[in-house]
Amino acid sequence: MIKNITGRIDLIESLRGKKATFLLSLSNTKTATIEGITQAGIPGMIHLTPTLDSEFVCTGEVRSLPNIAQTPKGVPTPALISRAVHLLDPFSRIELLNLGLEVTPSIEYFKQHDFNINPSGSIDVGANIDAFELFQKGVEFGQTYEPKSDYVILGESVPSGTTTALATALALGYDAKDKFSSSFAANPSNIKQEVVTKALKQISPNDDIFEILGKVSDNMLIFNAGFILGANNKDYRIILAGGTQMACVLLIINSILQTMQGAIDHSKIALVTTKWVYEDKNSDIKALLEMLDFELNSYYADFDFALSNHPALKLYDQGEAKEGVGAGGCLAYGFLKGLSKEQITKKVEEFLQ
Amino acid sequence: MIKNITGRIDLIESLRGKKATFLLSLSNTKTATIEGITQAGIPGMIHLTPTLDSEFVCTGEVRSLPNIAQTPKGVPTPALISRAVHLLDPFSRIELLNLGLEVTPSIEYFKQHDFNINPSGSIDVGANIDAFELFQKGVEFGQTYEPKSDYVILGESVPSGTTTALATALALGYDAKDKFSSSFAANPSNIKQEVVTKALKQISPNDDIFEILGKVSDNMLIFNAGFILGANNKDYRIILAGGTQMACVLLIINSILQTMQGAIDHSKIALVTTKWVYEDKNSDIKALLEMLDFELNSYYADFDFALSNHPALKLYDQGEAKEGVGAGGCLAYGFLKGLSKEQITKKVEEFLQ
Numbered sequence: 001m002i003k004n005i006t007g008r009i010d011l012i013e014s015l016r017g018k019k020a021t022f023l024l025s026l027s028n029t030k031t032a033t034i035e036g037i038t039q040a041g042i043p044g045m046i047h048l049t050p051t052l053d054s055e056f057v058c059t060g061e062v063r064s065l066p067n068i069a070q071t072p073k074g075v076p077t078p079a080l081i082s083r084a085v086h087l088l089d090p091f092s093r094i095e096l097l098n099l100g101l102e103v104t105p106s107i108e109y110f111k112q113h114d115f116n117i118n119p120s121g122s123i124d125v126g127a128n129i130d131a132f133e134l135f136q137k138g139v140e141f142g143q144t145y146e147p148k149s150d151y152v153i154l155g156e157s158v159p160s161g162t163t164t165a166l167a168t169a170l171a172l173g174y175d176a177k178d179k180f181s182s183s184f185a186a187n188p189s190n191i192k193q194e195v196v197t198k199a200l201k202q203i204s205p206n207d208d209i210f211e212i213l214g215k216v217s218d219n220m221l222i223f224n225a226g227f228i229l230g231a232n233n234k235d236y237r238i239i240l241a242g243g244t245q246m247a248c249v250l251l252i253i254n255s256i257l258q259t260m261q262g263a264i265d266h267s268k269i270a271l272v273t274t275k276w277v278y279e280d281k282n283s284d285i286k287a288l289l290e291m292l293d294f295e296l297n298s299y300y301a302d303f304d305f306a307l308s309n310h311p312a313l314k315l316y317d318q319g320e321a322k323e324g325v326g327a328g329g330c331l332a333y334g335f336l337k338g339l340s341k342e343q344i345t346k347k348v349e350e351f352l353q
Numbered sequence: 354m355i356k357n358i359t360g361r362i363d364l365i366e367s368l369r370g371k372k373a374t375f376l377l378s379l380s381n382t383k384t385a386t387i388e389g390i391t392q393a394g395i396p397g398m399i400h401l402t403p404t405l406d407s408e409f410v411c412t413g414e415v416r417s418l419p420n421i422a423q424t425p426k427g428v429p430t431p432a433l434i435s436r437a438v439h440l441l442d443p444f445s446r447i448e449l450l451n452l453g454l455e456v457t458p459s460i461e462y463f464k465q466h467d468f469n470i471n472p473s474g475s476i477d478v479g480a481n482i483d484a485f486e487l488f489q490k491g492v493e494f495g496q497t498y499e500p501k502s503d504y505v506i507l508g509e510s511v512p513s514g515t516t517t518a519l520a521t522a523l524a525l526g527y528d529a530k531d532k533f534s535s536s537f538a539a540n541p542s543n544i545k546q547e548v549v550t551k552a553l554k555q556i557s558p559n560d561d562i563f564e565i566l567g568k569v570s571d572n573m574l575i576f577n578a579g580f581i582l583g584a585n586n587k588d589y590r591i592i593l594a595g596g597t598q599m600a601c602v603l604l605i606i607n608s609i610l611q612t613m614q615g616a617i618d619h620s621k622i623a624l625v626t627t628k629w630v631y632e633d634k635n636s637d638i639k640a641l642l643e644m645l646d647f648e649l650n651s652y653y654a655d656f657d658f659a660l661s662n663h664p665a666l667k668l669y670d671q672g673e674a675k676e677g678v679g680a681g682g683c684l685a686y687g688f689l690k691g692l693s694k695e696q697i698t699k700k701v702e703e704f705l706q
Contacts, residue, residue, distance in 0.1 A: 059366050088691045090370020109367035109620070 001335040005278060006289050007297030011270050015237065016336045018150035022082070022091040022326060024057060025156045026050035027099040027219040030122035032160035036191050039075060040159040040183045040324065047102045047119075050157035053079040053325045054096050054105045057086065063106040075183075075320040076312050076352065078274075078327035082155065084347035085334040092149035097141075099219040113141070115223070123167050123199035123216050131214035131222050135256075138223040142230020153333060154227075155241040155326020156220050163192050164218040165248035167199040171216045172209070172255045174291055181244040181283040185319035209259050213252065221245065225252040228269060229262075238269050241329020243277035243322065247288040254292050264294050271298040273328035276316055301331035307345045310352055354688040358631060359642050360650030364623050368590065369689045371503035375435070375444040375679060377410060378509045379403035380452040380572040383475035385513035389544050392428060393512040393536045393677065400455045400472075403510035406432040406678045407449050407458045410439065416459040428536075428673040429665050429705065431627075431680035435508065437700035438687040445502035450494075452572040466494070468576070476520050476552035476569050484567035484575050488609075491576040495583020506686060507580075508594040508679020509573050516545050517571040518601035520552040524569045525562070525608045527644055534597040534636040538672030562612050566605065574598065578605040581622060582615075591622050594682020596630035596675065600641040607645050617647050624651040626681035629669055654684035660698045663705055 002012055032038055032046045041049035042065075051064045056079045086094070094110055100117040115137050121128040158164075162180050169176035182192070199216040207215070213222050228238055228249065240246035250271065257264060277285055278300035289298050305313040315321065334344055355365055385391055385399045394402035395418075404417045409432045439447070447463055453470040468490050474481040511517075515533050522529035535545070552569040560568070566575050581591060581602065593599035603624065610617060630638055631653035642651050658666040668674065687697055 059362050061362065086369065090689065090691060092370060093367075108361065108363040110363065 001302050001341070002299050002332050003302050005286050005298040005300055007295060011267070011297040012272070012299050012332065012336070015151055018336070019092045020151050020153045020333050021147040021149040022086070022094045022153045022155065022330070023097060024054055024094065024326065025097040025099050025154065025220050025224060026054055026101055027158045028102045028119035029127065029158065029160060029164055029218040030119065031124070031163055031195065031218070034122065034124065034160070034191065034195055037163055037195065038160040038183050046159045049077070049159045051101060051103045051105050053077055053157040055107055057083050057325060058094055058107050058110050064103050075315050077325065078321055078323060079325040080348050080351050081327040081344070082325045082330040083351070084344055085330040085339065088339050088343055088347055089334060089337040091153070091333070097223070099223050115141070117219055120219050123164055124195045126202045126215045127164070127217060129214045129217065129219060129222065131217065132210040134219060134222045135210065135226040138226020139230035142227040142232070145231065147236055151237040151239060153239045153241045153326055153329040154224065155329060156245060157325050158218055158220045158245065161218060161220060161245045163195055164216065165221060165245045166192065167196045167216040168213065168221055169248050169251050169288070170196065171200055171203055171212045172251060174251055176288065178282070179244070179284040179288050181277055181280055181285070181322060183321055209255055221249055221252055224249045225256065228253060229256070229264065232265050232268055234268070239329045239332070240269065240271040241326035242324070243273040243328070244283055244285050244288060246271055246273070247285050250292055250296065251288065254294070258293070266295045269296070271296065272332045273300050274323045274331065275300050275302055275304055276319060276322040277328065280319060280322060299332060301328050301335060303331045303341055303344065305345060307342060308349055310349055312352060313348065354655050354694070355652050355685050356655050358639050358651040358653055360648065364590070364620070364650040365625070365652050365685065365689070368504055371689070372445040373504050373506045373686050374500040374502045375439070375447045375506045375508065375683070376450060377407055377447065377679060378450040378452050378507065378573050378577060379407055379454055380511045381455045381472035382480065382511065382513060382517055382571040383472065384477070384516055384548065384571070387475065387477065387513070387544065387548055390516055390548065391513040391536050392673070399512045402430070402512045404454060404456045404458050406430055406510040408460055410436050410678060411447050411460050411463045417456050428668050430678065431674055431676060432678040433701050433704050434680040434697070435678045435683040436704070437697055438683040438692065441692050441696055441700055442687060442690040444506070444686070450576070452576050468494070470572055473572050476517055477548045479555045479568050480517070480570060482567045482570065482572060482575065484570065485563040487572060487575045488563065488579040491579020492583035495580040495585070498584065500589055504590040504592060506592045506594045506679055506682040507577065508682060509598060510678050511571055511573045511598065514571060514573060514598045516548055517569070518574060518598045519545065520549045520569040521566065521574055522601050522604050522641070523549065524553055524556055524565045525604060527604055529641065531635070532597070532637040532641050534630055534633055534638070534675060536674055562608055574602055574605055577602045578609065582606060582609070582617065585618050585621055587621070592682045593622065593624040594679035595677070596626040596681070597636055597638050597641060599624055599626070600638055603645055603649065604641065607647070611646070619648045622649070624649065625685045626653050627676045627684065628653050628655055628657055629672060629675040630681065633672060633675060652685060654681050654688060656684045656694055656697065658698060660695060661702055663702055665705060666701065
């Protein structure tokens with residue numbers, strides 16, 4: 001039920017049945033305000049998506065919508081999948097990483113890590129991030145954080161995050177063209193390409209890696225690169241639960257290691273995504289992961305909505321949405337705890353009744 | 354599957370998947386010997402109910418019946434529900450609080466906390482409790498007890514405990530009339546009212562709060578008020594698993610805080626009861642909880658025996674028994690661990706075959 005992208009099955013099998021903390025990293029980039037660049041959310045309220053996603057995963061309720069009648073239409077958020085797994089076999093705990101949100105989630109009793117980070121700018125005019133400081137915040141968090149469980153599932157909700165990830169990978173010199181995913185089945189390549197082209201024009205030949213990241217990246221990518229490096233000598237493993245955005249986190253780490261001539265203990269990390277990302281014809285996560293100088297065990301959860309007749313869920317099997325809110329990693333966690341495709345499908349369907 | 358009575362869902366959601374210690378507080382009051390006041394047990398052997406309940410929850414066996422052939426008839430004890438949850442997804446541990454039992458449970462290897470407390474008297478002639486000393490025992494227990502798990506579920510088994518709770522709330526000046534539950538579907542108001550009236554006549558105008566409690570209350574109510582206040586600065590949460598009796602524990606705390614001009618950290622406690630109590634037409638737990646001067650998160654487990662055809666269980670859906678032995682809190686724990694209504698129903702039915 002969990003299949004390899006790169007490496008062998010052993011790392012993820014060694015986590016079978018173990019307890020995980022779900023860390024959900026949340027951020028807004030103004031890039032998402034560009035018309036037509038993402039469908040991750042409610043038109044006109046895309047900036048609320050990470051806030052609403054985290055509220056739903058933690059409480060089952062969507063709280064920060066100004067008008068409650070205005071519920072999401074179209075493709076349902078992958079948060080449904082993460083929540084379904086949590087209901088069927090709960091994570092040890094869910095904690096939120098506020099990496100620059102427009103609206104703080106309306107949640108009590110769940111740990112919300114606040115790093116005093118602002119939403120980042122739109123990359124077509126420069127993201128305007130102090131990338132070194134942000135990276136250091138990630139490193140420090142990794143050095144001090146103790147999950148009190150066997151491993152960490154690190155998910156994200158960052159609308160238009162695949163656009164910033166694509167710009168980042170290209171800016172760092174990776175052959176990333178046509179390899180990044182999108183929340184659309186038909187990747188809106190023109191708009192995306194225009195934005196990325198504008199972003200890359202911000203870069204000066206003398207910019208160092210953090211100057212580059214500060215212009216074309218987003219908070220989630222930079223912070224998590226630091227987090228993973230900071231936690232690399234800890235005794236727990238981190239599952240990067242995401243698609244090409246999490247692949248980009250690894251590419252950033254790769255570039256930083258090249259610059260600093262450092263090394264990473266690859267046994268402490270893995271990437272897990274969805275089948276929808278793995279099979280996507282318009283992107284190529286495997287090619288991205290094979291650009292890393294270090295070995296990596298990466299996987300996809302062999303889950304789709306073949307057992308469902310719900311039209312909104314069928315959109316996933318047609319390539320919409322694909323991944324986000326740690327969906328692939330959460331599915332893998334569920335499988336490792338003995339949950340079946342039937343159980344998960346049924347639980348997701350309950351949310352849509 | 355868990356719904357709000359007061360407050361928001363966050364506190365209980367933050368405990369999803371976490372491990373709990375089930376603390377079962379057990380006590381006898383001679384009030385239960387008044388004919389027709391309770392159906393919580395075997396006629397003529399009502400005093401054995403807390404002993405048998407704890408034996409069954411811990412071991413699956415009922416041991417302290419003088420004649421084993423004489424098994425319970427009529428409405429089965431809610432201990433079946435607590436035991437079913439424990440079998441499906443066990444508590445970290447079960448520990449007993451002996452708050453004055455006629456017969457000590459015949460159980461080895463489970464921790465039985467003994468506080469050298471005698472059964473209390475019948476409130477129609479004065480319960481004759483040294484309430485301040487008992488309260489202090491509770492406070493000391495709260496200050497020293499370490500559950501070694503994420504949270505505590507505090508249940509109770511005290512036959513005729515709703516009568517002592519009603520008398521207590523009225524004696525403390527709360528508008529509690531018609532708001533207290535009963536083990537009967539048709540609340541035996543006449544007998545109960547007579548007993549409560551007699552109890553209230555014991556009180557002198559100059560009695561302080563502990564003198565009042567010593568006359569009209571029961572050991573469970575007084576001890577647990579102390580326990581909860583004593584543990585209030587600990588890093589674990591306590592779920593008061595019960596209906597109107599546990600609401601009365603909170604009313605006692607409220608009155609003590611008024612007297613002492615103290616405060617409670619409401620984030621450390623919550624109350625969880627059954628749907629049968631929440632929907633009971635003859636009582637009003639919500640109204641009782643809204644009399645508190647402090648905020649409280651309270652919930653009910655959305656569970657009934659709609660999936661069962663067993664006539665003894667159907668009595669619950671007709672309003673008999675309703676709650677006890679931590680049933681509501683145990684059901685919530687089960688739901689938070691991913692158990693389904695189907696699983697719990699089936700497991701309870703197995704006991705009755």
